[in-house]
Amino acid sequence: KVAILSRLLVFLLKDGQLWLCAPQAKQIWRCLAESAVFLCDREACFKWYSKLMGDEPDLDPDINKDFFENNVLQLDPSLLTENGMKCFERFFKAVNCREGKLVAKRRAYMMDDLELIGLDYLWRVVIQGTDDIASRAIDLLKEIYTNLGPKLQVNQVEIHEDFIQLCFDRLKASYDTLCVLDGDKDSINCARQEAIRMVRVLTVLKEYINECDSDYHEERSILPMSRAFRGKHITLIVRFPNQGRQVDDLDIWSHTNDTIGSVRRGILTRIKANATHTKIELFIGGEVVDPADDRKLIGQLNLKDKALITAKLTQVSATVPSSPDSSSDSSTGSPSNHGNHFSEGPNPEVEGCLPGVIMSLHLRYISFLWQVADLGCTLNMPLLRDGARLLMKLMPPGTLSFSLTLSFFLIIACCPSVAPKQHLSSFLCVSLFLSLIVV
Numbered sequence: 001k002v003a004i005l006s007r008l009l010v011f012l013l014k015d016g017q018l019w020l021c022a023p024q025a026k027q028i029w030r031c032l033a034e035s036a037v038f039l040c041d042r043e044a045c046f047k048w049y050s051k052l053m054g055d056e057p058d059l060d061p062d063i064n065k066d067f068f069e070n071n072v073l074q075l076d077p078s079l080l081t082e083n084g085m086k087c088f089e090r091f092f093k094a095v096n097c098r099e100g101k102l103v104a105k106r107r108a109y110m111m112d113d114l115e116l117i118g119l120d121y122l123w124r125v126v127i128q129g130t131d132d133i134a135s136r137a138i139d140l141l142k143e144i145y146t147n148l149g150p151k152l153q154v155n156q157v158e159i160h161e162d163f164i165q166l167c168f169d170r171l172k173a174s175y176d177t178l179c180v181l182d183g184d185k186d187s188i189n190c191a192r193q194e195a196i197r198m199v200r201v202l203t204v205l206k207e208y209i210n211e212c213d214s215d216y217h218e219e220r221s222i223l224p225m226s227r228a229f230r231g232k233h234i235t236l237i238v239r240f241p242n243q244g245r246q247v248d249d250l251d252i253w254s255h256t257n258d259t260i261g262s263v264r265r266g267i268l269t270r271i272k273a274n275a276t277h278t279k280i281e282l283f284i285g286g287e288v289v290d291p292a293d294d295r296k297l298i299g300q301l302n303l304k305d306k307a308l309i310t311a312k313l314t315q316v317s318a319t320v321p322s323s324p325d326s327s328s329d330s331s332t333g334s335p336s337n338h339g340n341h342f343s344e345g346p347n348p349e350v351e352g353c354l355p356g357v358i359m360s361l362h363l364r365y366i367s368f369l370w371q372v373a374d375l376g377c378t379l380n381m382p383l384l385r386d387g388a389r390l391l392m393k394l395m396p397p398g399t400l401s402f403s404l405t406l407s408f409f410l411i412i413a414c415c416p417s418v419a420p421k422q423h424l425s426s427f428l429c430v431s432l433f434l435s436l437i438v439v
Helices: 002-015 022-034 039-052 061-070 082-098 119-128 131-145 156-180 185-215 260-270 324-328 335-340 355-360 363-378 382-394 399-414 420-438
Strands: 102-105 108-111 233-239 250-255 278-284 307-315
Touching (some): 022 039, 039 082, 061 082, 082 102, 082 119, 119 131, 119 185, 131 185, 156 185, 156 355, 156 363, 185 355, 355 363, 363 382
Antiparallel strands (some): 102 108, 233 250, 278 307
C-alpha cells in the first residue's frame, strides 16, 4: 500500500509539474524512515526519495540542503540499507554540487572543497554501517578524495597528508580503546566492534592508496613492498621478423616483478637503437601489447620462462614534436610515440607525491602499523592483523629499512671471512644507531 501511494504521489508531482515542499517532505520522512513500523516501509521510503532526487528531481531544490542536514543526516547509519545508501549518495552529491563543493564532470564528481556537507556522516556509515553498506561508503569516500577539482589539485600532497593523518587518528583512538579493555564478556564484544572499525579504516587507506597508484600512469621506481624484491627469474626470447636488416633473436633476462616498460627499454639498449627516434611494438601470442600496459608486471601477464615475444621496430620522424609529458603520460602521449611509452623511465619526483610513498617517509606510521598487526595476533583477530600487513605491503620500504638492509650487505661484502653471527651482531649495532638518529 505504501509503495502504491508513493508511486501515485510521484505521478501527481510529475504530471502537475509540482515540487514536493518542505513540510510534506519532512512528514513523509519522519513517518516512513524514522518511525517505520515495518522494515519494508523504510525501504519504500529510501526508494521513493531516491527517485525524487533522480535526473528529473521532484523535490524543491531550495529545500535540499535543509532536508539533507536535518533529516537524512540524522538517521542512524546502522539503519541504512542498499537503497538507503543510494538515497544518501544522491542527496550528498546534489547538495554539494549546488553549494559548489562538488563539480559534476561526465559521470564522475570532482571535489572542489574539503568541507563537504555530510562528510562526517559518511565516515559514520563507514564505521557503524553493515559490511555491505560500509563497503559502499568506502567506495564513495575513495571516489571523492581521488577526484580533486581545479581548486584542490595544487594542494594534492597536503590533502594526501591530511587524509592519511585523519585515518591514523581514527586508528589510534580505536587502538587505545582495545588496549585498555578487560577480558569479560562485554569487553570482548566491545573489542570485536573496535577491531571491525579499525579494519574498515585500514580498508579506506588501502583503497585510497590503490586508487592513487592506479591513476599514476608512469612506471614506478619507488616500488611498494609487495614488489620491491626481484621476482622469479625469467628469460624472454625476443624475435624481430620482417625487419629491413637481419636481427638475431635476443635473450632478455627479466623477472616476475619486472615491468613491460623495462623490457622495452632493455630491448632498445641491447640493439643500441636511439630511443627518441625508434618506436618499438611488442606482440605476445600475436596480440599487440598496449603501451598503456607498460607498467604491468611480467608476472601479471602470465609469461613463462623462454616465452616468445615478437618485436617490430619503426623509425620515427625527427620532425614529430616530443615532450617529456607525451612520452611518459599514457593519457597524453602522441600516437607516433606510443610504442616508446615510458622510454624515459620513472619520474621519482612526481612519484614521491603518491600517498603510499608519503606514508613510507614517516617512521611513526610504519611503527604503528606493526603494533596494530601485533595486536591482531594477540587478540586472535586475523582481519585486523592481515589488514595492517596488507597496507604495509602497499607502501615502499622506508629510508630506514633501505639503510639497514644496505648496511647489512656492506658488512658482509667488506668482511667475507667473518662468521655469520658476528655479521648479525654488527648489523644490530648499526640498526640501533640508525634508529636513534631517526628518532
